[in-house]
Amino acid sequence: MSVATRRPLTVKFVATSFLMLWLIVAAFPFLWTLWGSFKVEGDFFSKADWANSLFGTLTQSETGGSFTGAGYFGAWIQEEFWRAALNTAIVCLCVVTISLTCGTLAAYALSRSPYRYAFWLLLFALIFRATPPIILVSGYLLPFFEWNLWGHLSTTIIVLVAINQPFTLWMLHSFFKNIPKDLDESAMVDGCTRFQAFRHVIIPVMWPGVITTGLFSFLLAYNDFAVTSMLLSKENQTMVPKLASFLGTTQTKGNVMFAVAAVVSITAPLFVMILFFQRQIVSGLTAGAVKG
Amino acid sequence: MKHKSFFWFVLPSVILMLLFIALPIVSVVTQSLHTQHEQVIITVENCGPFGCTQAQSVDQEATQALRDAEPLGRFAGLEVYKDRNHLAVSDVASAWQNSNSYREFWNTLMNLPFYLALAFTLTYTAIVTPMTIILGFVVAIAINSVARSMRGPTIFFSLLPMIVTPLVGALILFWMVDARGILGTALQWLADDPSLSVKASTPLMWIMLMVYGTWSSIPFAFIVYYAGLQTVNQDTLEAAMIDGASRWERIRYVIIPHLAPLTTFIALIQLMDNFRVFEPIISFQAQAHARSLSIAIFTDLGGETRLLSSAAATSVLTIVFVAILLSPVLVRTWRDFGTKN
Numbered sequence: 130m131s132v133a134t135r136r137p138l139t140v141k142f143v144a145t146s147f148l149m150l151w152l153i154v155a156a157f158p159f160l161w162t163l164w165g166s167f168k169v170e171g172d173f174f175s176k177a178d179w180a181n182s183l184f185g186t187l188t189q190s191e192t193g194g195s196f197t198g199a200g201y202f203g204a205w206i207q208e209e210f211w212r213a214a215l216n217t218a219i220v221c222l223c224v225v226t227i228s229l230t231c232g233t234l235a236a237y238a239l240s241r242s243p244y245r246y247a248f249w250l251l252l253f254a255l256i257f258r259a260t261p262p263i264i265l266v267s268g269y270l271l272p273f274f275e276w277n278l279w280g281h282l283s284t285t286i287i288v289l290v291a292i293n294q295p296f297t298l299w300m301l302h303s304f305f306k307n308i309p310k311d312l313d314e315s316a317m318v319d320g321c322t323r324f325q326a327f328r329h330v331i332i333p334v335m336w337p338g339v340i341t342t343g344l345f346s347f348l349l350a351y352n353d354f355a356v357t358s359m360l361l362s363k364e365n366q367t368m369v370p371k372l373a374s375f376l377g378t379t380q381t382k383g384n385v386m387f388a389v390a391a392v393v394s395i396t397a398p399l400f401v402m403i404l405f406f407q408r409q410i411v412s413g414l415t416a417g418a419v420k421g
Numbered sequence: 422m423k424h425k426s427f428f429w430f431v432l433p434s435v436i437l438m439l440l441f442i443a444l445p446i447v448s449v450v451t452q453s454l455h456t457q458h459e460q461v462i463i464t465v466e467n468c469g470p471f472g473c474t475q476a477q478s479v480d481q482e483a484t485q486a487l488r489d490a491e492p493l494g495r496f497a498g499l500e501v502y503k504d505r506n507h508l509a510v511s512d513v514a515s516a517w518q519n520s521n522s523y524r525e526f527w528n529t530l531m532n533l534p535f536y537l538a539l540a541f542t543l544t545y546t547a548i549v550t551p552m553t554i555i556l557g558f559v560v561a562i563a564i565n566s567v568a569r570s571m572r573g574p575t576i577f578f579s580l581l582p583m584i585v586t587p588l589v590g591a592l593i594l595f596w597m598v599d600a601r602g603i604l605g606t607a608l609q610w611l612a613d614d615p616s617l618s619v620k621a622s623t624p625l626m627w628i629m630l631m632v633y634g635t636w637s638s639i640p641f642a643f644i645v646y647y648a649g650l651q652t653v654n655q656d657t658l659e660a661a662m663i664d665g666a667s668r669w670e671r672i673r674y675v676i677i678p679h680l681a682p683l684t685t686f687i688a689l690i691q692l693m694d695n696f697r698v699f700e701p702i703i704s705f706q707a708q709a710h711a712r713s714l715s716i717a718i719f720t721d722l723g724g725e726t727r728l729l730s731s732a733a734a735t736s737v738l739t740i741v742f743v744a745i746l747l748s749p750v751l752v753r754t755w756r757d758f759g760t761k762n
Contacts, residue, residue: 268445
């Protein structure tokens with residue numbers, strides 16, 4: 130940076146303090162909930178003194194220690210949250226694999242076609258992307274009941290893949306646009322068919338874009354509530370609808386700590402994901418925007 | 422690319438979108454034109470020692486059989502759209518005629534479930550979108566002017582509110598603003614009112630939902646702006662400085678015009694996402710205070726009796742609003758494409 134654009138101290142100070150404020154707003158709720166999840170309900174929701182949740186006064190008198198894993202035990206073992214976690218893992222894995230397979234093929238074709246119908250397809254994908262998922266769910270329910278498709282994991286997987294498609298197409302489309310056309314065209318001059326050119330020339334260089342898109346597909350599947358809560362039967366529930374069901378049942382039992390433990394359990398994998406893939410997430414968010 | 426190979430490449434993706442997005446939309450439109458069969462009434466004659474009486478009763482079996490045979494229900498035309506839970510045509514008309522002032526008309530309108538949901542959804546979208554853009558921009562400018570070593574960790578923590586499951590993120594905030602939570606207690610102390618409860622107050626609930634919406638989308642706006650800031654032409658900035666532009670003038674006349682196309686992009690994505698606001702209302706258990714269009718559909722679908730037709734009609738109306746919302750963008754994209762070729 131040149132001397133001319135160096136920032137004066139006051140500006141630096143204001144910027145840093147504003148940033149600190151934002152960081153507290155962004156991160157504090159998560160730290161607070163993580164800390165509180167190891168307390169008893171009387172401390173997490175403290176009527177007497179808010180500092181109780183910090184020091185765990187009631188936790189100490191009720192359990193003998195400053196921390197308790199009772200919420201986690203109740204949620205994971207007693208309420209069988211592990212089953213939901215397993216379902217989530219299956220759903221996410223399948224959704225990511227299938228949507229990337231269909232998405233790369235279609236997005237590659239879209240990025241290489243000069244015709245007007247390719248544009249129309251993308252435009253329709255944009256309209257589909259704007260349709261709230263809950264609307265589609267209201268269209269699924271009747272046929273799914275009639276044909277006995279309701280409640281199964283596989284149905285939900287296909288539905289989530291389809292809902293992810295428009296987004297996947299747009300994102301991969303912008304990545305493929307950046308891969309020079311000369312690459313696959315020279316392969317075709319050498320005698321490859323279109324598919325061979327894709328298989329041997331494009332696939333080896335497409336991974337950064339595919340991994341980024343995969344992360345976002347994963348997030349869409351992992352975070353979904355509208356589809357999973359309406360289309361899965363009770364025993365096939367994934368983590369997010371299971372958490373929602375805790376809200377209904379446990380509040381009457383007076384054990385909201387199950388839900389708190391579940392919230393922390395759902396957040397933990399996402400935290401690890403940002404830790405490892407921060408660069409890809411940032412590049413994915415900007416891919417569509419900066420390019421146009 | 423040849424037409425034939427294009428066809429085979431896009432086939433799986435197009436089939437998926439046709440079957441699970443386009444077809445359900447068609448099915449929703451059809452469903453919205455139908456309504457559940459009415460109950461089958463039979464007249465039974467009971468003859469006793471004091472003569473015969475005629476009684477009407479519902480034939481449960483026949484009703485069930487009819488409903489099972491035609492799950493779509495009977496054709497009703499636009500009946501469902503016009504009923505009190507949707508456009509409420511007759512209520513609106515009579516309110517228009519009988520109200521003495523716009524205010525009175527507005528109050529009647531806000532008592533109708535559909536208009537209330539629409540009002541909330543539009544207010545939410547209209548407030549959260551600009552708030553996100555402004556605050557995201559400020560965070561990006563701030564992050565761009567601190568030391569490089571600080572940027573990585575800052576971005577890491579900033580991503581959290583956006584990446585985390587909406588239902589979970591909203592719950593975390595909800596527990597904190599609970600009357601017994603840390604923020605709730607802080608609010609009570611600030612307002613000097615120990616009985617203050619966000620849960621019990623409609624305006625506070627609306628504000629909290631919008632605070633959550635802004636909180637969870639700032640990271641998106643900020644990341645996009647931050648990436649845009651890296652491509653600002655440094656020479657232009659220096660030239661502006663030599664010409665005597667102050668810090669604010671440089672932001673106003675160099676940086677903001679540079680980021681304008683990004684703003685369009687953020688606004689588009691935010692409009693789409695905010696219009697479908699759904700999860701936070703579930704987390705905040707705010708259905709009594711604030712209902713969005715998505716929530717209206719969700720409540721119709723859940724519960725003991727699935728009101729498929731009612732949900733379908735709300736869905737179609739929502740699609741119409743999404744289309745209106747998107748139309749400027751679509752027209753522009755279409756025009757851009759026209760000029761390119």
